[in-house]
Structure formats: C-alpha cells, structure tokens
Amino acid sequence: MSTNASNKKRRVTQADVARRAGVSTAVVSATLNPNSATGVRVSQDTAKRVRAVMRELGYTPNPIAQSLARGKRNILGVFTYESVFPSERGNFFYPMLRGIEMQVSGAGYDLLLFTSAQTAEAPRQIFAGGSNRLGVADGAILLGQEPDSSELERLADEGFPFVTVGRRHSGRVELNWAAAGYAEATSEIVSHGHELGHRRIAYVGGATIREQQQDREAGFRSAMHRLGLDQGPDCCWHIDPETLDAACLESILSRRVTLILAETLKHAERLEDLLRDKGMYVPQDMSIAVLGTPLEDTKSILRWTRFEAPREEMGREAVRLLLAQLDGRLNGPAQTTLPCKFIPGDTLRPVTDGH
Amino acid sequence: MSTNASNKKRRVTQADVARRAGVSTAVVSATLNPNSATGVRVSQDTAKRVRAVMRELGYTPNPIAQSLARGKRNILGVFTYESVFPSERGNFFYPMLRGIEMQVSGAGYDLLLFTSAQTAEAPRQIFAGGSNRLGVADGAILLGQEPDSSELERLADEGFPFVTVGRRHSGRVELNWAAAGYAEATSEIVSHGHELGHRRIAYVGGATIREQQQDREAGFRSAMHRLGLDQGPDCCWHIDPETLDAACLESILSRRVTLILAETLKHAERLEDLLRDKGMYVPQDMSIAVLGTPLEDTKSILRWTRFEAPREEMGREAVRLLLAQLDGRLNGPAQTTLPCKFIPGDTLRPVTDGH
DNA sequence: CTCGTTTGATAATGCGCTTAATCAGGGAGA
DNA sequence: TCTCCCTGATTAAGCGCATTATCAAACGAG
Numbered sequence A, B: 001m002s003t004n005a006s007n008k009k010r011r012v013t014q015a016d017v018a019r020r021a022g023v024s025t026a027v028v029s030a031t032l033n034p035n036s037a038t039g040v041r042v043s044q045d046t047a048k049r050v051r052a053v054m055r056e057l058g059y060t061p062n063p064i065a066q067s068l069a070r071g072k073r074n075i076l077g078v079f080t081y082e083s084v085f086p087s088e089r090g091n092f093f094y095p096m097l098r099g100i101e102m103q104v105s106g107a108g109y110d111l112l113l114f115t116s117a118q119t120a121e122a123p124r125q126i127f128a129g130g131s132n133r134l135g136v137a138d139g140a141i142l143l144g145q146e147p148d149s150s151e152l153e154r155l156a157d158e159g160f161p162f163v164t165v166g167r168r169h170s171g172r173v174e175l176n177w178a179a180a181g182y183a184e185a186t187s188e189i190v191s192h193g194h195e196l197g198h199r200r201i202a203y204v205g206g207a208t209i210r211e212q213q214q215d216r217e218a219g220f221r222s223a224m225h226r227l228g229l230d231q232g233p234d235c236c237w238h239i240d241p242e243t244l245d246a247a248c249l250e251s252i253l254s255r256r257v258t259l260i261l262a263e264t265l266k267h268a269e270r271l272e273d274l275l276r277d278k279g280m281y282v283p284q285d286m287s288i289a290v291l292g293t294p295l296e297d298t299k300s301i302l303r304w305t306r307f308e309a310p311r312e313e314m315g316r317e318a319v320r321l322l323l324a325q326l327d328g329r330l331n332g333p334a335q336t337t338l339p340c341k342f343i344p345g346d347t348l349r350p351v352t353d354g355h
Numbered sequence C: 001c002t003c004g005t006t007t008g009a010t011a012a013t014g015c016g017c018t019t020a021a022t023c024a025g026g027g028a029g030a
Numbered sequence D: 001t002c003t004c005c006c007t008g009a010t011t012a013a014g015c016g017c018a019t020t021a022t023c024a025a026a027c028g029a030g
Helices: A014-021 A023-030 A044-057 A063-070 A094-104 A150-159 A182-195 A211-228 A248-252 A265-277 A311-326 B016-023 B023-032 B044-057 B063-070 B094-104 B150-157 B182-195 B210-225 B246-253 B265-277 B310-327
Strands: A075-080 A109-115 A139-144 A162-165 A177-180 A199-207 A236-238 A259-262 A288-289 A305-308 A333-340 A341-343 B074-082 B109-114 B137-144 B161-165 B178-180 B201-205 B236-238 B259-262 B287-290 B305-308 B335-338 B340-342
Touching: A014 A023, A014 A044, A014 B305, A023 A044, A044 A150, A075 A094, A094 A109, A094 A259, A094 A311, A109 B310, A139 A311, A150 A162, A150 A288, A150 B044, A162 A311, A177 A182, A177 A211, A177 A311, A182 A211, A182 A259, A182 A288, A182 A305, A182 A341, A199 A211, A199 B161, A211 A236, A236 A248, A248 A265, A259 A265, A288 B259, A333 B044, A341 B161, B016 B023, B023 B044, B074 B094, B094 B109, B094 B161, B094 B310, B137 B310, B150 B161, B161 B310, B178 B182, B178 B210, B178 B310, B182 B259, B201 B210, B201 B265, B236 B246, B246 B265, B265 B287, B310 B335
Parallel strands: A075 A109, A075 A139, A139 A162, A162 A177, A177 A333, A199 A236, A199 A259, A259 A288, A288 A305, B074 B109, B074 B137, B137 B161, B161 B178, B178 B335, B201 B236, B201 B259, B259 B287, B287 B305
Antiparallel strands: A109 B109, A305 A341, B305 B340
16 A cells, blocks of 8 residues: 655656657657647657556646746636635635636636735735745735735736736726726615605715725715715715714714715614614614625624625636736726625615604 | 736846846845755845845746745645535535635645636546646645545555545555544434433435445444444445435334434435324434534524534644645654534434333 | 658757855864 | 865756757658
8 A cells, every 4th residue: 555645756757758658858748738839740659659658657747847838827816815714704705716716717727825925923915025925826816905005016016917806096006906886886875865865865984995985985976966965075974883973973963864874884783873872763763774795794784775796706807807817818907897786675765754 | 007917028037136136046046045954155245235136126036936946836735526615515615625724824835726627518627638737736635525536546646645624545545634533423422312212223324325424324333332222234224315215214113213313414304304294203203313514504404413523623634634744744644533513403302201 | 853841750948946066265273 | 384164155957848949751743
C-alpha cells in the first residue's frame, strides 16, 4: 500500500515523456495542446505513441509551469475583506458566490479564494507585505466593503483586471462594477408611496455615506423632485441607529411626515421603538419602508416593505464583465446596474384621512 | 483617467528593478524574502535602496513564477463533484467551507475552488482531459461523494497530497480523511434506546452502501452485540425510501420492534407514513431515530431524535491534516474521527408497558 | 531534373523567479 | 606576512512548459 503522504519522488515531467517516447519536448507539448496554432506539427502515429507514454508514466502537466509559459492562468480571484464564509453575517455572500460559481463554471476558470493575507491581528489586505497576492489570478472579483479605497486605485494602477460587486467610485481611476440599482429602487418606492397618497416623505440614513447610501439618497431626491414633493434640503437625516433618539424623531415628526424611508432595518426598528413610546404604531400611524436587506439573515425583516438586491445576478454579471475584460472584448470601463426586487411587505399603507 | 482594462504594457519584472538599482536579480529576490536561508546576503543600505526602486517602479512579484521556482504554491485546492455553492441542497457544504477557511486563513494559504472541470453535459472530474487540474494547488480537500472512487486512487498514486472530508476506503491505497464518528454516534443511540427500555431494535438503511452507511451499521451491530441484543443477521433492512412499502414494514413489525434507526430522514418519514396507514403513531406506538442530518436544509428534521455531524470541525480538521502532510510533519496516513452531536428530539421515547 | 511547398520534427529561447555555487575584499588571529 | 573566515555581493543553473525559428525529408508541379 502506498500512501499519498509527502512523496518526494520527482514529478514526471514533459522531458521524461519526451525521452521515453523518443521525441522532443516540443512534440509532447504539441500533442497536449493540439489546437494551439503553433508551428510544431505532430503526425497521428507519433501523437498516439506519445499519449501512450503519458499514460504509462502517469504524466500530468504542471499547471504552474503552463501558466508561466503561457502568461495565462485560468484562475479568477475572489477577494473579500471579511471572511468569505461568515457565520455572524449569515450567508450574505452566499448568493453572490453561487452566482459567481455558476457563471465561471464552464468558462474554463477556477476560483481562487484569497484567505491568506490575513492574520489574527491585521485585517485582510490586497497588498500584504507589498506584494499583490491577487496576481496569481488572471483577474479578480472584489466582494464586500473595503476599509480603504486606495487599495482599489493601486490595483487599477497596476493594470490588474478586476470587478467589484457593488458600485465603487474613484476620482482618479475608472472602476468596473456590477451593482444593484439602489437609486432606481428607492425612487420606485417613493413613487409607490406617492400613489398611496404620501406627500411628506423623510429619508433616514446612517452617518457614514458610501456609494450605496449615496445612490439611495440620490434616488430619493430625484423622485421627490420629479413628483414635485421637494421639501427643501432638510428632509434627509443622517444618523446611525444607535444614536437615533426621541429628539431626532421629534424633528422628523414636526415636518408632518407620513412615510419614512429607513436605510437599514436597524433604522426602521429603532424608529418603530421610538414611535411606540409616543403611542404611535407602524403602519397605522406611520408608514416605513426599508431600503434594502440586512446583511445578516433575520426573520424580522419579513414584515417590512422593502427591496432586495439581486445578489446572485450581481455575482454572475461581475464574472461576465471580468471575462469580457480578459478576452479583450471590452476596452472602456464596464459598469452594470441591475434592478432590485420590490417586496410589498406590510409597513407601507395608504395615507388615512386622519393623518 | 486610466482604465484597468487589458493593459498590455509589460509587467515590471525583477530584472527591471535590479537594473535600475544597479544590483543583480538575486539581490532583489533576497531583499524580497529576507528570512529564506539562502546564500545571498544583502546589506541594510542596499536593501533600502532596492525597496525604494520597487516602490518607484510599482514592482510586484509574479506569484506564478515564484511558485514555479520554489516548487511551492501556497494554494490549497477544494474540490467538489457537485456545485460548491448548491442551491437545492441548501448549504450543506457551507459549514465545512467555513471550517476550512477558518483553519486555512492565517496559515498563509489561499483556497482554490475547482469549478472549471465541468461542462453542461459532463460532470466534474479531477482528471479532465487526462490532466490533473488539482496540480495548481499544493494539496487538496475533497468534499462530497465522488461518483467514481478510482479517481481517488489515481490521485494517491500520483503522490498528490489530499484529504477527504468523510471516511473513504480503498483496498489499494491508504487514504487520508477527517470523518464523522457515525459508528460511535449510532452505537450511542442504541445505548440510549436500551436505557429507555428498548430491546428489539431495527436498522433501516438505503440500498447503496458507502463508507458512511457501513459505519452506521457497524456501530449498530457492535452496540447490539455489546448489549446482548443480538437478533441474528436479519435485523437490518437495506432498501431505498422510495421502494420501502407496507410489506417491508410488516416484516419489520413482525419482529416486534419498538425502535427503528432510520438511516436518513426520508426513511424515517416514509416509515412514519406507512405506520400511520396502520393507525400507529410516532413516538407513541413506535420510536424512530434518524442517523444523521439531511443534506438539504429542512425544518422537518427538527422534531426527530438524531445526531449531527460536526461539519465545521471536519473542515478544520481536514485542513490541519493536509497542512501537516505538506509540512512533512506526517508520514503515515492521517485519519481523524470526530464525534457527532446527539440531538434529543421528540421521536425516541421510553418503551411503554402496552408495547 | 530542379525548385517551391508541405509535412513532421528538433533546438533553443524565454516566462519571472529562487538558489546553489562562486567570488572579491576586508579584518582578525597566528 | 599569510591564512582563515565573514560579509556582501554576482553568476548561472534551473523550475516545467510553450513557442519561435530552423531544418530535413518527401512530394508535386513545371
């Protein structure tokens, strides 16, 4: 019985096969890749003989060497700043990963998950130790929020092909992404509210503003403008759920708002708590819609009127864009916005006369 | 604005840095890997200068070339015969993947998911087109049931280091695995049933018998023997849930069994249906325990007395074994059995007098 | 009979990096 | 003064494969 433990016997190499078959390594290589338009030609007989020797010796080409020689790896990187398979976060990345796998599978690429550039203390980085681990791959897909957007710029500067899932903006370089249409989805919810008779609508979002939050707010503002519901600049609140207090709610209520768009479920729940303290209930006394889906899997989201990002489709599209880039089918920046799915829920109701 | 689309300008190479810094490539290499016990030494001053040039030129080492030169890739492969991120199957692999990622992260390895060797028609194979795609990795972890165990043997023959999650047996080669202790867990359930007064216990499993099924049955038989409950060889039924019919149930009942160990949830549910047709109910008239957890996420498992494989821990352990193998810390075969977790459920009750 | 062409193969180079072998020079000890 | 060893470097040889340039032989056409 042989064991597969560290077998130090040298791997069978192309040269071994060549020697045994009485041909040059070029012939072996050409036998292996028959359809590559190289100058080397192999007769049927020779090819058959070479293949026999390969089997006999158990030869298997070294993919690393192939990659180096070809300058192509057939590997797509997937990089996340957090754990790829989080536990607390539920399976937030899962649909995206599934989309990525679906699209990549059959395209002849493998998926490389970058887990190494991480120690117990230091967070994950692309440029760990000055070197870009992503380089093993032909290109990469970036998932999740990066703590430091300058890494993206550096990556782009290097000419490394990559696509982010979720919109990213840089003033300096043009980035590629497959994103959810948060602006459109938010706009749609405003229209929906309008149809239900809501005229005074507030937007309550977090204090830190990234691209995704920008999109939501932009969608809100443009819809309000379009519907002639402009209420001046102060119909948006930027405050984290933890610091959202009664005073803040007062300032919202003082504007006689009937519908609140809450950026996150946490905002919505916090608002509901504060409203309850005042004897007001959702949705009888106040409609609330949530602008998205929480990162963590939770049942409590189910009753809320909201929309959902097409996570699986975003993964697929990111792969499409990346492959197009690698094939040279694309020269300009590639940016796709995919529609979110509206979910009616139970927290957005028509305005009652009593309002 | 530059775009990161296919940038054809040649990558900055080690030679460029060397030339610019007025040193040899060996020095650049040594500057990059200071702690590798090579003969090349670099003074502080030179190192500083080289590093400056690296920054200036935006040099990043080519990991592929490094791998080829070192003969080490720092990549661990993860191979599944089915989709890594299945949708129908729920997230069966997810806990394993999480365990794998946890253990691999910080060990300085990346994870390569093999998704390429798959076309719409043909199933996934390790040796697609005669070549072993796994070779890009230093070693691999195999997940899920392989349709053809000969691939494992061939892999072992090649001396490729790998560990399977789940026990595998081959008469020809010694395999490495991190498995769940199905035998022990089954044995435990028998003991538990014995304590509750059950004396006549049946085992009902599927028609195809793999390692895991063997383990369960072995655990069952040894426990029965130990407790002096031997009922001859015919206390085990091998039949798929779809073909399990009333006649079969009769043959079980004729032995005046009070506890049935069902290999899968499907078996258990089928048995319950058949029992109900006879006016018998679980667990009043018959106790049933399920020997494991279904692959797909389903709520219907919750009420059943059963055990659960420690999937996350299996993933971690598989990585541990693989790394030990790669480090040469291990020479013999590495096989770990991890305990399952007993879950009381509600379908195993003490024997009533009426029985 | 000669010349261009096609077929089947080889030798040699390079991909970008690591590392073993080698070497120049400068103290320190005898 | 000569040898020995340590420091700081260079040279060159791979790693395993793809590919380009090159070549010999066979074959047809003119």
